Amino acid sequence: MTGVVTNQELRRRGADTLLVLAVAAVYYGAARLGLLEQLVRGQVTPLWPPTGIAVAGLLVFGLRVWPGVALGAFLANVTIGPTPLAVLAIVVGNTLAPVCSYLLLRRAGFHNELDRLRDALALVFLGALGGMLISATVGSSGLVLSGALPAGDFWPTWSVWWTGDAMGVLVVAPFLLVLREARWPRGVALRRWAEAAALLLGTLAVTLLATGSSSASLLFLVFPFLIWAAFRFGRAGAASCALGVSTLAILAAGHEVGPFAHKDLFTNMVTLQAFNGATALTALLLAAVITERNRTQEEIKRLCARLTDMVAAMPDHPVTDQWQTSDDPEDPGGRPGDGQP
Numbered sequence: 357m358t359g360v361v362t363n364q365e366l367r368r369r370g371a372d373t374l375l376v377l378a379v380a381a382v383y384y385g386a387a388r389l390g391l392l393e394q395l396v397r398g399q400v401t402p403l404w405p406p407t408g409i410a411v412a413g414l415l416v417f418g419l420r421v422w423p424g425v426a427l428g429a430f431l432a433n434v435t436i437g438p439t440p441l442a443v444l445a446i447v448v449g450n451t452l453a454p455v456c457s458y459l460l461l462r463r464a465g466f467h468n469e470l471d472r473l474r475d476a477l478a479l480v481f482l483g484a485l486g487g488m489l490i491s492a493t494v495g496s497s498g499l500v501l502s503g504a505l506p507a508g509d510f511w512p513t514w515s516v517w518w519t520g521d522a523m524g525v526l527v528v529a530p531f532l533l534v535l536r537e538a539r540w541p542r543g544v545a546l547r548r549w550a551e552a553a554a555l556l557l558g559t560l561a562v563t564l565l566a567t568g569s570s571s572a573s574l575l576f577l578v579f580p581f582l583i584w585a586a587f588r589f590g591r592a593g594a595a596s597c598a599l600g601v602s603t604l605a606i607l608a609a610g611h612e613v614g615p616f617a618h619k620d621l622f623t624n625m626v627t628l629q630a631f632n633g634a635t636a637l638t639a640l641l642l643a644a645v646i647t648e649r650n651r652t653q654e655e656i657k658r659l660c661a662r663l664t665d666m667v668a669a670m671p672d673h674p675v676t677d678q679w680q681t682s683d684d685p686e687d688p689g690g691r692p693g694d695g696q697p
Contacts, residue, residue, distance in 0.1 A: 376424035379413050383428025386528075390520070391436075402628055403606040404520035406432070407491070408528025410454035411483055415461065415468050415529075416536065426451040445498025447550065449491040453521060457487030468533050470591055471647045476640035478632070484525035492518035515625040526636040527602040530595040538592055555585055555593065556600075561603050567608035572615035575605070575631050579638055586642035590650075594643035602632045606693035 374680045382402040386405040429450040430443070436445030460482040467475050499505035505513060559581040566574040578601050584595035609616040609628045616624045 372420055375417060376421055376427070377426030378411075379417075379421045380427040380431065382409055382413075383425060384431045387428065387432035391432075391526075401520045402523065402609050402625065403515055403527075404524040405528045406450070407524035408526075408532065409524075410450075411457050411461075411487075411525050412529045412532040414454055414458035415466070415533065418480040418545060419455070419458070420456055420683070422451060426455055427691045438499065439502040442502035442504060445501075446495045449494030449498070452494070453487050453489075453491035456490055457483040457525065460487060461584065469537060470530060470533060470640065470644060471651065473641060473644045473648060476637075476644040479530065480526065480637055480640065483529065484522040486634075488518055488521035488525060491521050508568070512620075512622045512625075515629075519625045519629045519632075523602060523606065523632050526632060527599045530591075530636075530640060531599045534591045534595045546572050550650060551588065552593075555581065555589070555597070558595050559585070559600060560604075567604050567614045569614055570617060572627065575615060582635065582639045583642060586639055586646060590647060591643040594639035598635050598639035601635050605631055605635075608626045 383406045386409050390401045390404045390406065392401075406425075406428060410428075413421050413425070426447060429447045433443050433446050433450075437446060461478055464474070464478045464482060466478050466483075470479070492514050495517055496505070496510055499513065500507055500510050525623075549589060559578065562577050562581060566577050582594065582597055582601070585597040605628060608614045609624050612619075612624070616627065
């Protein structure tokens with residue numbers, strides 16, 4: 357019996373080790389992609405996908421995968437960090453932020469299915485905007501204290517760092533959580549596929565138009581498509597469209613084109629954060645509200661069906677001697693004690 361338990365324990369530990377290494381590998385790969393759009397010192401970007409991967413991984417697998425987050429953050433920063441102390445600070449911040457976001461979300465009763473309005477609000481305000489304050493503050497402070505960044509550049513760097521980490525959670529984590537529950541649809545009508553293709557192409561076209569124009573007001577043209585995605589395709593459509601829109605907006609901000617041209621870094625980050633925050637809120641909140649509504653309707657249908665079955669199964673109640681019918685038109689129901697003439 358002891359040998360069986362030991363073997364099971366070894367297998368469990370081996371599976372956990374492989375899971376940690378897988379999280380580290382995915383984190384590192386996403387970090388290399390994120391660094392393609394770096395804006396400060398070759399390591400601070402307006403989109404940091406690893407934070408979304410880290411938060412989603414913690415929500416799905418639990419705290420046992422946090423070493424994978426730390427290992428991935430170390431591998432991503434060890435070759436670009438200015439000093440070992442700065443690398444250590446960045447790794448600590450990049451690990452603590454997702455872990456704190458995870459703990460805050462679990463404290464709030466977060467559902468991974470994102471099927472309630474409170475789940476979408478918690479992910480935006482606790483998981484993204486709140487939790488990522490830690491990584492931005494610790495990382496920017498580490499760069500300043502190591503001498504790699506002038507003190508006067510702290511707030512612009514902090515704004516880019518916070519924007520990148522928050523956007524990683526807002527646009528990547530929901531997509532991964534929804535993708536985990538997604539199944540390939542079967543028996544879907546051709547017009548449904550045509551509508552999905554039209555939504556995808558329309559969203560991309562309007563986003564490219566808005567991010568290529570110098571007028572920031574055109575950015576709001578994407579919101580009807582986000583509403584369309586949420587109403588017609590639920591969480592999967594909303595998360596996918598939000599990811600595409602936010603990614604294109606981040607690319608425009610990184611290259612300082614369209615509405616992000618001829619502005620300072622801090623202003624661009626504020627604009628980008630406001631736009632992507634509004635995008636995520638619109639998509640996630642609408643999708644959550646619609647999911648709640650559909651679930652409530654299904655529950656009402658089930659209750660009505662059960663009530664109908666219960667009524668149909670009830671036996672007929674015969675007329676007793678106490679309650680007789682009456683021939684009197686003014687007393688059709690009879691009265692207790694009335695007899696037949």
